[in-house]
Amino acid sequence: MRQTWRWFGPKDQVTLQDMRQAGVEGVVTALHHIPTGDIWTSAEIARRQKEISFHHDGTSSGLQWEVVESLPVSEDIKKQQGEWRQHIDNYKASLRNLSDAGIDVVCYNFMPVLDWTRTDIKHRLPNGGTCMRFDWHDFIAFDIHILKRAGATEEYSEALLDIAASRYRAMDNAAQKRIVRNVVYGLPGAAEAFSLDQVRQHISEYAILSENGLRNNLIAFLEQVTPLAQELGIRLCCHPDDPPFPLLGLPRIMSTEVQYSKVMDAVDLPANGITLCSGSLGARPDNDLPRMMQQLGDRVHFLHLRNVARESKDIRGSFYESEHLEGETDMVALVQAVLKEEKQRRESGRMDCSIPFRPDHGQDILDDLHRKAQPGYPAIGRLKGLAELRGVISALTYIDNTRA
Template sequence: MIPDLVQTFRWFGSADPVTLNAIKQTGATGIVTALHHIRAGDTWSLSEIEKRKSVIENSGFKWSVVESVNIHESIKIGTAERDHYIENYKETLKNLSQAGIDMVCYNFMPVLDWTRTHLDYRLPNNASALRYHAPAIAAFDLYILQRENAFSEFTVQQQQAAKIYLGSLTADEKELLINTVLAGLPGTDEVFTIDEFKAYLEKYSAVDERRLKENLCYFLKAIIPYAEQLGIKMCIHPDDPPFPILGLPRVVKNEADLTDIINMYKSPANGLTLCTGSLGANGANDIPGIIDRLGQHIHFLHLRNVSREADGSFYEAEHLTGSTDMFAVMKGIITEQHKRHEAGRTDLAIPMRPDHGHKILDDFNYNTYPGYSVTGRLKGLAELRGLELGIKRMI
């Protein structure tokens, strides 16, 4: 019998307005979390890991996936200090393994995690969604950040649209755009200043896509053999959005990149997080095809949807609507489960979480992390749960 996907919810710890008691009512059985209070590059101690794990288990959950053990920028840039931070990373993996945690999601995006321009984009039903508005990011890049050589990366039409957009903003709206684009890592309130971000761009001045991919390969060759020895599955998250922005390269943006990463060090420990929202922001990404061809390497699922627009903009749609065919995605995942069963694999129950969610109903009464409202994600989880059940009954 093919087991259900493991239904999980992301939780940001005790400071998260979405409590474990609230998550319990969604039907999720697994928690996806990280020690967000520990700086990127520092080692997670066994005592800190066990403290978080105890809170989760005492509430009736399993800590299913770590998301994320963030990678220090020196590793991405390839500085002399990277070996030190790789050793710290390995020590964290060892401590996670000792605590019985065996799956780590991570990303290799330079400086910024996922990037949006609007955190309160209102839909026709007045639900609040996250949005990436291409003219807004161009306005920020060209006229606020004033990045060197930026004009060469935008067409005349894009430059004109950016200027018109910037001219439409009040001073407060301009400040909000800056703070939204330069937000730091999920689970933190960190926002870079313009000068701080420019300093990072200077550090990345010699790091193009080829160099960044080489640095990722260096990291994987050091980490994956050790993770395999520990019994930990590493699963890289795609870039969000899956194309270069603000002069920073992207190396986890499409099927070719994902294939390259798998081939950098072939191991069951070297796997993928399939994020249908991140990959779905680029219409050239054939997500059902990626599942068909690379499904054996998928360890973790982020299921959400985006609605793409002609100019490269997108907003986060309901989980079963938008530009990605979620029926085809779920059918592909279930087909992959059958393939694993036939191959004698035991990792059939893949962890899945409803990634992001609209603010709806009383979500507006809570200051949750962007995309991580409880009722909106509950709605998404319920829809995905029903879709999974329907397809399984059908086939």
């Protein structure tokens, strides 16, 4: 398992030197400043590679750009409208340029309108640290009383509507602005951020798409780009929905093992793969992460290892981001399944036998509370998670070797 870390470029409050001191082996990043749908040029890719190669003082960092997260898919492609065909051509051009630069793992997602969604990015923990949280009742209050989405009230029970109304009445103007900022935050570091009017417009345009319709559009996209990725030696890996259940009346198509299997079977090429995110998928109680790794492992090209604590047994419910070895996912069992998959790959002669992973997100603790890094991406909280995961990997590897 190759230890990587997400970096948001030179303005990231967590530096490359911080990453080296944490023991990181490779960098996960993206060209967030380039508008979605545009081509990632060779010059821009090379500039980011150079930025990664050196510390601020000009000395070598010893790090390389190993995983793209993310090469974003435009809303036009997801909806198959507007400039979607041109955007697919541009996506292919970006893949060619990334391949020429020696980068062969590309993460993306197919979530409509909103990327990962949280209602609170500084939820206070009993130990004084903070973490990100999704509060289902606050989200409903946002949906009905702030976004005022047409038809929203019909999708919730009377009990939920009453709780949401109470939550909204308790919000002052600052709290309302804060939840809007949190919910519409989208991809960290992204070039674009939607306004509420833009969110409403996108939602109305998605109204004609069912789950099957959105899945068909993803498959159509993959039928165009996967053969090229296969030819270039690039491994595409789709990130799951976060949270893994429908929001704002929008379909979700990458939330369960069954949904992933449908897409993998529809475009049955090794380059069509999975970013297995234990935090995103773990927010849904009917997802068994170790089992998913066992069943889909040969198509897992990238791993996000984090954990969440669910606050109900419902498919749609509140949760917060826990420590990496706490929460709902049995992280030891998941890592064990990953190591088993890697062993099978080595024995079969696959070149991608070391799966890149990163300790996804992390709680803000100690100096993180003052650093103001990207939400979910503190230095010390992620270092703690990486250290814990490294310990699990070392222990399981030792046990396996002694049994051999």
